[in-house]
Amino acid sequence: MNKAVGPFDEYHETIGKLGGNGIILLAGDPPNPMTIGWGTIGEICICPSLRLVRPTRYTFGLMEKAKDFTVCVLPDGYEKTPGNLRHEIRAAYG
Numbered sequence: 001m002n003k004a005v006g007p008f009d010e011y012h013e014t015i016g017k018l019g020g021n022g023i024i025l026l027a028g029d030p031p032n033p034m035t036i037g038w039g040t041i042g043e044i045c046i047c048p049s050l051r052l053v054r055p056t057r058y059t060f061g062l063m064e065k066a067k068d069f070t071v072c073v074l075p076d077g078y079e080k081t082p083g084n085l086r087h088e089i090r091a092a093y094g
Contacts, residue, residue, distance in 0.1 A: 010073070011041060017073050025053065027069040028062035036071075 017023055023036040036052045052071070053060045063069050 008041070014073060015041070022074060023052070024072040024074065025059060025063075025069065026072065027059050027066050029066070031070070032059055032062055034059040 014023070018036070018038060025034045025036050026032070027034070034053070034057065038052070040052075053063065
């Protein structure tokens, strides 16, 4: 399900997930999954800013080239294993 959110609408949930189940980023074609385990949320020159991927990461380059990317906040109780993630990517992207 796609959902439009403001830059700080899900702040507390997002910060909590960084230390818990984590957040998955999908970018590229075919999608390249990357686990996000840290982040910075704030404002730079009054503009909302969210940084979750270091510019040195392979996935960062994919994000820069892509027209869009997906950030998945995993639900509580989700067992994050490579098999589960592969299955869900196939289901979402065919």
